[in-house]
Amino acid sequence: MKVSEFNFYLPEELIAQHPLKERDASRLMVLDKKNGKIEHKKFHDIIDYLNPGDTLVLNNTRVLPARLIGEKESTGGKIEFLLLKRIEGDKWECLAKPGKRAKIGTIFTFGNGRLKCEVVDIAEEGNRIIEFSYDGIFEEVLDELGEMPLPPYITERLEDKERYQTVYSxxxxSAAAPTAGLHFTEKLLNDIKNKGINIAYLTLHVGLGTFRPVKVEDTDDHIMHSEFYQLDEENAKIIxxxxxxxxxxxxxxxxxxxxLxxxxxxxxxxxxxxGWTDIFIYPGYKFKVVDQLITNFHLPESTLIMLVSALAGKxxxxxxxxxxxxxxxxxxxFGDAMFIKE
Incomplete structure (x- = not known):
């Protein structure tokens, strides 16, 4: 299929720059995948479409505040690192901006020396391998100094880091939030459980490849990024x-x-x-596990709009x-949601 078949006109002002005050106050478009019928609701109405005995499957990954702004120890030159994945111990693969400053052997500091790193190698696509040094617990230091790695289309600063986390993270x-889950509140989840709907959890750590544009003309030529997932015995049994x-x-x-x-x-x-998955789902794919889907509205010509098109029809x-x-x-x-039902 041609990637251009998944294009649509989107005015820039409709790109949400900040979350709503109440998570479940966002709008919900309900799309019937069998007949194409559309309903307009509020997200908290989702409970009306779930039946006792059904199972809601949530991704409980938590986003690392992986954007670090620092300086070169020797010159004070500014640097920005975006942590992509932990290799082992205190070694991480990351994006560096500007990359020309991040040469092997260079040391950078963050938070007036609270955290330091050395560039130890250069990986594929120019990504840097860095090794951190610090006192204390790394996650606590990162939480103190790091910023949320918001997608490039969000240009406004996020005041509350937790609004880019699900309440069940x-x-x-993760390098990015599983944003469909941002609409749920603890009360809504409790109401769903009380109705007799099961909740199962899995983990998929979202990579930055989620935001990379599809650069080929044909879907058959696109290579998906790989992301780590896990599902335990208890939740597999529920499903x-x-x-x-x-x-x-x-x-x-x-x-x-x-x-799934x-x-x-x-x-x-x-x-x-x-394990790691690089599954690419687009029209023609036959779903094995998933019956219905709660999702946000996605970028034109993205792998995500291709996935929802595979489920509901292009x-x-x-x-x-x-x-x-x-x-x-x-x-x-930070936008509204869609529920694809059958």
């Missing part, structure tokens, strides 16, 4: 028992969806495991997106 390691009963699996976000479809067998059952999605623009929905990470 737990496993640190499998739901399938056995014939109830629905509702995936919260494209990250949960990619994980990576580990699901032909009958839609999963098993506890961890024509349905593009018509829904055009209606979202017409109705002034808020787009992307």
């Amino acid at each position: 737990k496993e640190e390691g 499998n028992e739901t399938k056995k009963r014939g109830n629905k699996i509702i995936s919260v976000g494209t990250t949960s969806t990619r994980t 479809e990576t580990i699901g067998d032909e009958n839609g059952f999963v098993r506890a495991q961890n 024509e349905n999605i593009l018509r829904a997106y055009n209606e979202a623009v017409k109705e002034r929905y808020r787009f992307f990470s």
Whole structure:
């Protein structure tokens, strides 16, 4: 398929720059994937579309405050590092800006010397391998000095770091939030449980490849980034028992969806495991595990709009997106939500 088939017109002013005061006050577009019917609701209405015995699958990854602003120890020249993934111990792969300052052997300091790092190697695509030195616990130092690695289309500063975390975030390691989950409050999740809907958790650490544009003309030529996932025995059992009963699996976000479809067998059952996935889901893909999806509105020509098109149909999605623009929905990470039901 041509990547250009997933384009749509999006006015820049519809890109949400900040979260709403109340998480579940965002708008919710409900799209029936069978007939294309569209309803306009509020996110807290999602509970009306979930039935006892269904299972909601949430990604409990937690975003690292992975953006560090520092200076070159010898000259004071400014540097920005964006941590991508931990290699081992205090060694990390990161993006450096400006990269020309980050030569092997150079030392940089952050927070008046509270944290230091040395560039020890240069990886693929020019990414730097750095090794940190500090006193205390690294995660606490990073939480103190680091900033949230907000997507490039968000230009305003985020006052409260927790608004770029889901209320159920737990496993640190993400470079970006699983944004479909940002709409849930603890009260809404409790109400969902009290209705008899199960909640299962998995982890997929979102990589920055999520924001990289598709640079090929044909979907067959695109190579997906790889991301780490894990699912334990307890949560695999919840998902499998739901399938056995014939109830629905509702995936919260494209990250949960990619994980479930990576580990699901032909009958839609999963098993506890961890590993790396580079699954690329686009129209023509046959879903094995996921029945319904809660998601945000995605970038034109992105792998994410291709994924939702695979589930709901490209024509349905593009018509829904055009209606979202017409109705002034808020787009992307801090934007409104869509529920694809059947």
